[in-house]
Amino acid sequence: MNKIFHFIFIFIFSCFQLTAQQKLTSEASVSVVTCGQGTELYSAFGHSAFRIYDPILKLDKIYNYGTFDFNKPNFYLNFAKGKLTYQLSTTRFGYFLQEFNYENRWVKLQKLDLDEGDVQAVFNFLENNAKPENSSYQYDFFYDNCSTKIEEVIKTVLKDKVTFNNDHITSNKSHRDLIADYTSQKFKWGKFGIDLALGSVIDKKATAAEYKFLPDYIYLGFNNATINVDGKDKPLVEANITVLKEEKKPIPFSIMQPFIVFLVIAMFFIFKTYQNYTTDKRSKWVDFSLYFITGMVGVVVLLLWFATSHTATYKNFNFLWAFAPNLVIAFFMFKTVLPKWLANYNKLLLVLLAIQAILWILKVQVFNLAVIPIIIMLFIRYSYLIAKHK
Secondary structure, three states, X not given: OHHHHHHHHHHHHHHHHHHHOOOOOOOOEEEEEEXXXXXXXXXXXXXXXXXXXXXXXXXEEEEEEEEOOOOOOOHHHHHHXXXXXXXXXXXXXXXXXHXXXXXXXXXXXXXXXXXXXXXXXXXXXXXXXXXXXXXXXXXXXXOEOOOHHHHHHHHHHHHHHEEOOOOOOOOOOEHHHHHHHHHOOOOHXXXXXXXXXXXXXXXXXXXXXXXXXXHHHHHHHHHOOEEEEXXXXXXXXXXXXXXXXXXXXXXOOOOOOHHHXXXXXHHHHHHHHHHHHHHOOOOHHHHHHXXXXXXXXXXXXXXXXXXXXXXXHOOOHHHXXXXXXXXXXXXXXXXXXXXXXXHHHHHHHHHHHHHHHHHXXXXXXXXXXXXXXXXXXXXXXXXXXXXXXX
């Protein structure tokens, strides 16, 4: 039985080897595949891949750098720690299209104007990169993803023959601005989560090259790239082809969006504060809730900053309103008579809120608009507690 399994393994391995060494015909081509956004947050930014097509050999293959395995050991822990591994996977172009057609996402091809030798070189590189021992890479949302890999592969294989000018990028956006372009309409809660988790490092202006973590900008980059042939530069893209079109659907309005939800919550707690002030009776559960929740959020913010390898979660000043020590202070709020030192602690919290407002005005970090009701609510409650001590 072992010999049979050994024979099957050798046979399958040999088949892969033959494919990797396959000689393409003169009809073969390389295309960059760009796909529109989907309905889930992970697909909000679109997708990029390579297609190798040889009609004579009936080869039609997608090379996808955007795949990961949920079943790998410690997947969620590694994701939280910023150590998520992605793989280059392959599939037939027809299967790939079926998935995107089902999800109602547009798909465009950019057929590259490469000679036979360059097509073969790209194919050989991708086949070698798709081997199990080579397929994995350390994913980074901004600097090493399915989109950035496209340009990286072409530069690696074709070297100085190809030039990406980036002259077409004339805007002056930060990484947060670029994310907002894709999330502010359809993914409001996703945008809130991103703005909460990612720090001030993504508020620096992105260079033209850094725009290309987004597939749309890889698409534009290739359209404006050139390749040198016999000493002359010509467009790298030979043809643009729309394979699938999306059916445009209106974005439904939902009252359950972050700003409205937190505004309602803030108004309720402000009303309770007014009641407490007029009746001179403090609602302990109100204070416990506010301190405990802001403390919990603050702990998560600090863990993302200091305990992970995520490059985008550094210097996150959301900790100024989501102050981690509140998690401990919350349990003091059950006391009927509050400790005297708590007044000074609350004054510190007011100072932190003021510092956050200054950082926002100076655009050191741009916060989500949904935190405005939260900050106002906290400011009023902290001020009430200070006044009650007096």
